[in-house]
Amino acid sequence: MTENSMKSCGLDPVDWEDFRSEARRMLEASIDQLQQVAERPWQAVPEAVKEGYTVRAEGCDAGEMVGRITEEVLPYHGGNIHPRFWGWVQGSGLASDLIAGMAGAVINANTGGRDHGANYMERAVIDWTREKMGMPEGSSGVLVAGTSQATVIAFQAARLRVLPQLRKTGQGTARLIAYAGEGIHNATSKALELLGIGSDNLRLLPLVEGQIDLGALRAQIARDRAAGGLPFLLVGMAGSVDLGAYDDLNGLADVAADEDLWLHVDGAFGAWTRIAEQPWRGLSDGIGRADSIALDFHKWMYVGYDCGLVLIADEAAHRAAFAARPAYLEAAERGLAGGDPWFCDYGIDLSRGNRALKIWTALEMYGEAALAAAISDNCRLAALMAQEVEARPEMGLAAPVVSNVCVFTARADLTPQAQSLLNSEIAQSLQERGEAVFSTTRVQGVVMLRAAMTNHRSRDADIRAALAAVAALAAVG
Template structure:
């Protein structure tokens, strides 16, 4: 058996090590609903990880096995804090194959581009983008947004040049509830964060479309060049869905690129509970969303879809001589990811997405999403019915924002401490947010393992900690 410098000296021993670690990993996943949600990393284990520079090599299995309980906790059904998918055991198998192949999925004629292009085609179909759309599997919505907005910026500059329009400063629009990745993309692309207009929202935390129109008209009058509006399908604070159809109309009237941030909410098109509020996605010029959220693909994987393949390719296709394609051989292939994004060196993350979608099917994923939305409704009913709990926002999707009420202590401080106490207890992991200047407990239900019994545990723990901390803070 041929062995390289870094290959195992004994493949049978390595196989046994691999099987043992796989068994430990599957044990972890099969008991995801047991024990603590979040467990802080012990100082002793932290010290083992922060060892001096390794020179001679050594055994890593013990530490690999030891770290299993010390993640974020998002595989547990009572992880409610942030929009993290729970993943699925099936993802382990695809990652094993991808690691063993160790391919660069940036291009060339091999299996990875074929798998990636198929996933893009499936998602373009589900999201209503059609057969001619392009796309790219990326690390997540943050990078997907950069890809989409660069394409939009480049198109705006090209059209200004073609039409002979005096080019003022490019400006874009999104709601004040939109994800910060849009602002970050404006910064990274050199547009400047002050070129992104944050449009106010209505009482349902949806973009005020009248205010959007007024802001566009004001910018045109000031000599600026509006080029983009970004709607939100599932705001991270509380799950609001902008009126995407109306925003699409406004974008068409003013000749703006219409982008949708669908980081988690776009997946609602797979089910029935929210699909009727997401029809406007099919009218977008670009869409960004994550597979590792409501699709339940293991971290990390996101997607950008762009309706105009030529525009997408024009923004990124600039191969050096050593990457020149050929009709035949390994330098062939119809889809090179490097032509559609900033990365040439890319792992085979498309494989776990493809395998996940094939194994489970879009219908089962949609049913999971609908069940999460139903659970959020059930939690809201519990909140409304409890005399000490107060809803802080509507529940349009899968996120509840509420607080424990008190007439004795500062409720912002109280609810912040309740959340920290719950996290440290290991019983549940909600998070906090601020709505209309007030701190709220934020409970997001994205986990396919969450049951109604988990909601009961959460409510009981919130009330228990609230009563205890109210006494402590009132001293």
């Protein structure tokens, strides 16, 4: 550009053809990033690049901006696009996200309400998910940033059920009690804290073979009632954060029905076994009996961040917990202010981006069967990793692989302290060398290597190469 075509008295390009050319260059760079992910592992951000992110007073043209993004942004990603990324539980992103992202950017939809296409698309995505989870027809839902936000929304609806005047009078002196298994995700504690219930009122029940002890649960509920507490919420796990374990969801649903508790299922990633092959599909049997489910599309459905969902079986209870229509948000029978429902009545956000577009695009481009096959393959890869670990006498599994998470130690023959130090060092070294990304967790006080398979790009060769790299570093250590 001989002149700064982006600079004018307004914010739109002066020279649209020039802008079109640079946007195409950005598109090509983006496709290269996707096509070459295996050659682009995580890398540390150089100090000069960090300093270059400082916001400047003056603007630049599109050509300079594309160049800077290509050199200063694309290389320094979080690693989760790479085929050997199994750290934490992060989705890998899809090529369809690029197409959806372009459409979403130019539409710039606010899906809080009103009558436009994005809201109808969100309703379709919610209804498809409701059906896959086995929840009753008419169940409600809203797309959110992620499971942490979904959990807050579900817990508020649960709280309102036992305290109908809550929105006007507050919780008062009521001492609400919630129940979950040991190892439940921190989102549960954080939601209880944010809502003013307090994490001290969360009872963590012992696990038997990775599941809540139902007898201990019933006994604890009885003790809390006798002490003047108000039990209101039971949280089940569909894919525990550390080991990928599943509660007996049918058993929890029976307890919830007997004790008049709201059953919530944390299905952040594990809920998606509902579309996997057997035996993995059976892990989440009973999830459709929940009063609410929190899950993410940006984890085990691979779509780009951020994209979560809360499903609530009782639509009236869901709406009652959040609906508020001041005069400036009044609906109309016709025109743009029409349409029903308005999603701002079902959650925290009034202004909301079009999260449904990337889900709908992925489902339409790939089809449910392809996504289900990728989920099943992730479980198979986790089982393969476990087999490879067991084939190496120096290594050891922390627990049998249940779903898509494999946790192990590189040297089972060392003391717990030595294992912890070695496993931590191996995780960091492999990340820095760009060979593989494991996270770590603690099992019985020992820091272990943890692989969470939510990556559709991983293959058998990646598993074997990564374990060979672990073994090599363990031998040196």
